[in-house]
Amino acid sequence: MQENINITFPPQNNNTNNNNNGSTTKNINDGGLIGSGFQSLPCASDLLPSLMKKSVNRRVVTNPQDAVSAGDNIFNFFPFNNDTTPVIIPAVAKPNYVEIPEELLTRDIIYVFQGIDGNYIKFNKDINMFLIDDHATLNNHPIYISKPKRDLISRLCEFGWLFRKITNFINNTQFKESGLTNKSLCLAINDELIELYRLIAILESQINKSIKVSSPIKANNNNSNGILTAHFHTGNSNVVTAHIPATSSTPQQSNIINNNESNGYNESNLTLRRMFVWCQEPLQKLKLLGTLVDAINTETMKGGEILSVIESLSKHGDIDQRQMTFSMLCKVSQPLFNIIKIWIFKGEIQDPYKEFFIKENPKVALEKVWREKFTIVARLIPKFISTTTCKRIAVVGKSINYMKQFCERDVIHQIDMEAIQSKSVPLGYHNIEFLDEIIDQVSKQSSQRLLKIVINEFKFMEHCRALKKYLLLGQGDFIQYLMDLVAEDLLQPVQKVMRHKLVGWMETAIRNSNVQFDKPEFVNRLDISLLQDRPGSIGWDIFSLDYHVDTPLNTILSVNDIVRYKKIFHFLWGVKRVEYSLNSVWRKMRSSNNTLRLFNAYIATEIHQSHLIMNEMIHFISNFQYYIMFEVFECCWKNLENAVQHEAMDLDQLIDSHHQYLHDICTKIFLSNSESCYECFKKLLSIIIKFVTLQNNLILLSNALNNSSPQQEQQALLSKELLNYKNHLHRLYQDYTSTLFKFQHEISLLKINQDLNPISLSYMLDFNEYYLNKHLSSKDK
Known part of the structure; x- marks a missing residue:
């Protein structure tokens, strides 16, 4: 059982009745530790050690009573005598200080709940929080609030602080006027605040019911002007009379209770603690709204960004929070x-x-x-x-x-x-x-x-088929006839190539091939375009067919698509040119067989070898063209038809199918997937063109020799030319075989690393492993 402790204080210079020995004695156990039991204590500094300075929002407050924020520890511990159990002692009133009755504080809290200043609790903009105004007075007396009440007030002020933040957000005119979603958000938040307005109204009605209504005709308590009179106990036990005007919202009601009246503020009245309990559930709603307000950037966010923020808050285990965010999303998302x-x-x-x-x-x-x-x-x-x-x-x-x-x-x-x-x-x-x-x-x-x-x-597939026939060389008779007509012109330098002449040749090829039976709406779109030339280029390097697409089809077959078609055509045209050159030189050698016999005494072996090399090159070009036309073009075209007829559900998927068609073609003919394969193939074509040029020079030399009898000087020159022919032929064949083997090796690597399936091309180029064995035998030597 705890012993009674008596503390004696020196007398004060006031009108309080003192005992005979000039001191005032107060039994702590009689008055209790919380409430008015310590109101008669003279000074807190006489009992408690100096209080530590507290930091509130990075602001140092010398007076600990200034700080009102949730979570502050407002109790001080001071052991009495030798008892090891600390005794919780509240802040003690100083002389002439008046402790504000709880009913006045509850009235102030109602104002704070609405985010506005009360008489004793005001908002400090510098530190963004509600503080008790310790400079306020009551009937010219400084006010005093015990620390337990300060802590409770600080927790209740959180409600008002959040309410103020949220109302400032929804009253931001610039934000509301910058979008329909923004307006809907502010209205949805305001709808949620309506429940809080009801709570505040209920609390205020409870306060009004619990306050003793004094009759205005009582002379002792009220005057004729509606001034309410109340009596307060000061820190030194003086009784102070306060005159408070009656508000219009609570006419003839006094917020101050006479301490001597038995029908005053009783246990059934609304207290700070009861208010704290009442506001816990609405406080959770305010915290959620405060989190939402903090997460929204009013300067940059709008539309779906705001909806995403609200939706992220709905991912919560609290059912009430999920229901609230769901309700808000239904309202805020309606403009979207x-x-x-x-x-x-x-x-x-x-x-x-x-x-x-x-x-x-x-x-x-x-x-x-x-x-x-x-x-x-x-x-x-x-x-x-x-x-x-x-x-x-x-x-x-x-x-x-x-x-x-x-x-x-x-x-x-x-x-x-x-x-x-x-x-x-x-x-x-x-x-x-x-x-x-x-x-x-x-x-x-x-x-x-x-x-x-x-x-x-719009005949999309028919246009794609026309592009396949003309720019992808699907109409063989037309391409062959066109090449026969323009071959001589394309051997000239680019400065001498005339576009109008080439257009004339193209129209001639159309009239003399099966293209003349095609629909005019497709044939009339054919044209000739000359690519950008480079130094040393000839007509073969810049020649290209073109296909014009007008509105609205050009929104689907775009300019970039036509450029890719022309890129493929240029590649195929180069392959066709090599095939055409090989066929031409083969025909010339066959027709010049008699004149070439004049060189049998010098290069009979080399002429025979040139026939073998030419056949190898024709074999390579023919099989490569077969691979392109059947293994690549026809398979890709079949995939395009299936995609358009069975898979495409909208125009975007149709366009994607066509893009995939072009991509597969470019990939499988080594235009966009393997630079090493493409470079090897270009080198092979270059070697074949050099071989064709060498054979043409030999035929010209044989024709010149056949038309004139060689002199002694000419014999020496002829021997030199034929020796050069031997050396060039030998080097060309070595380059051709090594490059061809490298090309086959790159294809085999490509087959392993990517799903391109050029395996048939490898088999066709070296079906009996002739080049492989030749390469291995050359390495052994």
Whole structure:
């Protein structure tokens, strides 16, 4: 049992009645430790050690009573006598200080709950927190609040601090006027605050009910002007009378209770502790709203960014928090879903504040309408809409917009009628799980219709087939006839190559080949284009066929696609030129067989060897062309047809299928996947052209020798020329065999490292392993 402790204080210079020996004695056990039991103590510094300075928000406060913030330890521990158990002693009132009654503090807390200043608790903007105004007075007396009450007030002020932050956010006019989503967010937050307004009203009504209503005709307590009178005990036991005006909100009600009246503030009244209990559940809601407000950058965030922040807060184990964020998302996301609905049904973007995740570029060129007019802004995509769904939404709206821009009026009317029938489909966050189903339903009415229009009316596949026939050399008779006509002109330097003459040759080739039976709408698109020349170039290096595509087809077959076709044509044209040169030199050697016999005495072996080399080169070119035309082109074309007929569900997938078609061609003919293979192949073509030139020179020399009888000087010159021929032929054949083996080796590596499947080309080029054995035998030597 704890012993009674009596503390004696020196007398004070006041009107308090003292005992006979001039001292005041107070039994601590009689008065208790908390409340008015210590109000008669003269000074806290007489009992307690000097208080430590406290830092509040990096602000050093010399008076510990200044700090009001949640979590501060407001108790001091001081052991009495030899007892090891510390006794909790509250802050003690100083002389002439008046302790504010709790009913006045509860009234102030009601103001704080609304984020405004009370009479004794005010907001400090410098440190961004509510503080008790210790400079305030009550009837010209300084105020005093015990530390337990200060701690409780600090915890209650958290409610008001959050409320003030949130109301400042929703009252930010610049933020609200910068987007429909921003306005919806502020309205949704305000709807959540309505419940808090009800709580504040209930608390205030409880305060009003618990306060003793004094009659204004009582002369002892009130005057005729509605002034309420109350009596307070000061720190030195004096009784102070306070005159407080009655407020309009609580007419004829006094917030001050006479200490001597038995019907004053009782246990059933609303206290700070009861207010603290009442506000715990709403405080959790305010904390959630405060977290949301802190996470939103009012200067940069809008649209889907804000929705993503709210959606991230819904990933929580608290059911109440999930329900609250769900309710807010349903309200805040409604402007976004309204924009989506107009977009997928009408193909229009009604987004004055640029908060939709699809951006419109009105100044884009006509041929780039499909690809660049509408772009997706990734940062504005809300987290609850997947990237795949976002792309599908973009395609559906683009399809309707594209049809309205390029299709006939009856098609547009039919689209509008289908959109009107589909507008009854509900769309919002409350049924977000059905968003994909709604997109599927609308896609069948827009994307599929546009796909059919492109294939049937725009004749997409027929244009691709024409490109395959002309630029990919699929029409063999036309290409061969054209090459026969332009071969002599293309041997000249680029300065002497005339485009109009080449166009004339092309028209002649069209009239003399099966191309003349093709539809004019495709044949008339053929043209000749000359590529950029380089120093030392001839006509073969700059010649190319061209295919003109106009609106609206050029939005699908873009300029870049035609450039890739021309790149493939240039490569194939080079291969065709080598084949044409080899065939020409073979015919010349056969026709010059009699004249070449004049060299039998000098180079009979080399002439025979040249025939063998020429046959090897023809074998290589023929098999490579077979690989390109059948293993590459036909297989890729079959894949394109399957993709267009069975796999493509919208125009984007159709375009992707065509891009994949061109990519596969470029990859399998070594234009875009292996630089080493391409370089080896170019070197092989160069060696073959050199061989053709060497053979042509030999034929010219034999014809010159046949037409004139050689003199003695000419015999010496002839011997020198034939010796050079031997040396060149030997070096060319060595380069050819080594380069061909390297090319085959690069193909085998390519087959292992990538899924290109050029295995058939390897077998065709060296089906009996002749070159492999030859290479191994040369290494052994």
